[in-house]
Amino acid sequence: MKKTVAIIGGGPSALIAAAYLDPGKFDVTIYEKNRSLGRKFLVAGQGGFNLTHSEPVDIMISRFTPDHFLKNALLNFTNENLRSWLQDIGIPTIIGSSKRVYPEKGIKPITVLNKIQDVLFKLKVRIEYDHCWEGWDTNNKLLFNNNKTVAADHVIFSLGGGSYKVTGSDGSWLDSFNNKGIKTIPFLPANCAYKIDWPEGLIAKNEGAPLKNISLSCLNKTQKGELVITQFGLEGNAIYALSPEIQSGLSAQGSATIFIDLKPILSLNELQQVINNSGLKTTEILKREVKLSQSQIHLLKSMLTKEEFLDHVMLSEKIKSLPLTVLAAAPTDEAISTTGGVSLNEVNENFELNKLKNTFCIGEMLDWNAPTGGYLLQACFSMGVCVAQNLNSK
Numbered sequence: 001m002k003k004t005v006a007i008i009g010g011g012p013s014a015l016i017a018a019a020y021l022d023p024g025k026f027d028v029t030i031y032e033k034n035r036s037l038g039r040k041f042l043v044a045g046q047g048g049f050n051l052t053h054s055e056p057v058d059i060m061i062s063r064f065t066p067d068h069f070l071k072n073a074l075l076n077f078t079n080e081n082l083r084s085w086l087q088d089i090g091i092p093t094i095i096g097s098s099k100r101v102y103p104e105k106g107i108k109p110i111t112v113l114n115k116i117q118d119v120l121f122k123l124k125v126r127i128e129y130d131h132c133w134e135g136w137d138t139n140n141k142l143l144f145n146n147n148k149t150v151a152a153d154h155v156i157f158s159l160g161g162g163s164y165k166v167t168g169s170d171g172s173w174l175d176s177f178n179n180k181g182i183k184t185i186p187f188l189p190a191n192c193a194y195k196i197d198w199p200e201g202l203i204a205k206n207e208g209a210p211l212k213n214i215s216l217s218c219l220n221k222t223q224k225g226e227l228v229i230t231q232f233g234l235e236g237n238a239i240y241a242l243s244p245e246i247q248s249g250l251s252a253q254g255s256a257t258i259f260i261d262l263k264p265i266l267s268l269n270e271l272q273q274v275i276n277n278s279g280l281k282t283t284e285i286l287k288r289e290v291k292l293s294q295s296q297i298h299l300l301k302s303m304l305t306k307e308e309f310l311d312h313v314m315l316s317e318k319i320k321s322l323p324l325t326v327l328a329a330a331p332t333d334e335a336i337s338t339t340g341g342v343s344l345n346e347v348n349e350n351f352e353l354n355k356l357k358n359t360f361c362i363g364e365m366l367d368w369n370a371p372t373g374g375y376l377l378q379a380c381f382s383m384g385v386c387v388a389q390n391l392n393s394k
């Protein structure tokens, strides 16, 4: 007789797990609290919709914090494997200039979701909507809001992180896990905007201005990329990637210092030579010789004293390492992703809970972090495949 698998939550990690479970061995049911699947997946699709990143998988692994826990899952189901699977189900993908992977032009996010749902339909995966999991009853059965209880041979939790609650991923399940003795960590925003008290005047001229081709450092990590100046502070892929370092500063001392290198392609020496060898006025040197954008020049003028701006040595040093104080993260609900959730110490390398056999946790509900650019979805997909293949092999 077939064994039963209950998957709780209907996001990307759940959907691919259901798609990879062997229908000859398992009767699979997805229990989703909403009336539709993949709402956060569709929200992701409103922006860049990076399905994965195309860099070599060993480099990809290093993007995750911590990086060891996902290694096997990512090697087992790589970015190439994900692209092939998507191609097979009718979603050809392309690699953009940023090396991120997108659905081919013209393919809408809902089409991607529908194609995945078609796979589940063919596999006869049952989907129970309006089923909000509320914990375990005294017999360890799954308890739902409609008083329904479910006993399954295997349970896969894929309840999501703690941002964009409107999509269904609201973290309301944390208490149920804690009550069961499974350690959870409060959700914190990751991949989010960070608050900076800008000097007066900067925002008036530069709100929404991008700072392109910069690199950003915090503690011992440096990230190349782009920033956007906002009323609140800064956002963009460069600062998102430094979330773990910034968050550690915020929780330890209430602020974190970040350093922008506005000209990463020049060394300090080279930059000083360019500046010293020019006979132009300082602002003209920055514009014509150093080729900084108007916003970058405004930023320097706003953050430096007149003396620092006019002194070529000090100016060069600040161009290469402009310190800014981060005062807070944006609210959790506005973050692209969150850290926190089920502690990684609670699961083994197959994402099975150490304290509850045959029960797995996958996706953003686990306490890990990755920058934007396709890494989040790749990790969710890889974890889903890992759990499914592990069950298939039993």
Ligand SMILES: Cc1cc2nc3c(=O)[nH]c(=O)nc-3n(C[C@H](O)[C@H](O)[C@H](O)COP(=O)(O)OP(=O)(O)OC[C@H]3O[C@@H](n4cnc5c(N)ncnc54)[C@H](O)[C@@H]3O)c2cc1C
Pocket: 008, 009, 010, 011, 012, 013, 014, 031, 032, 033, 034, 037, 038, 039, 040, 041, 043, 044, 045, 047, 048, 049, 050, 051, 052, 131, 132, 133, 134, 158, 159, 160, 161, 163, 164, 167, 168, 169, 170, 171, 173, 335, 336, 337, 362, 363, 364, 365, 373, 374, 375, 376, 377, 378, 380
């Ligand atoms: C604005 C935005 C843009 C993004 N862009 C990208 C991107 O371009 N690339 C990328 O890689 N990632 C992106 N992400 C992140 C990505 O969407 C998430 O990391 C991913 O959806 C997480 O998948 P998941 O399966 O873990 O959980 P989710 O997608 O959050 O799904 C969890 C599901 O569980 C359900 N659920 C929750 N609690 C219960 C319960 N008690 N009972 C029953 N069901 C429950 C929820 O309703 C939900 O359907 C973006 C996220 C946001 C918010």
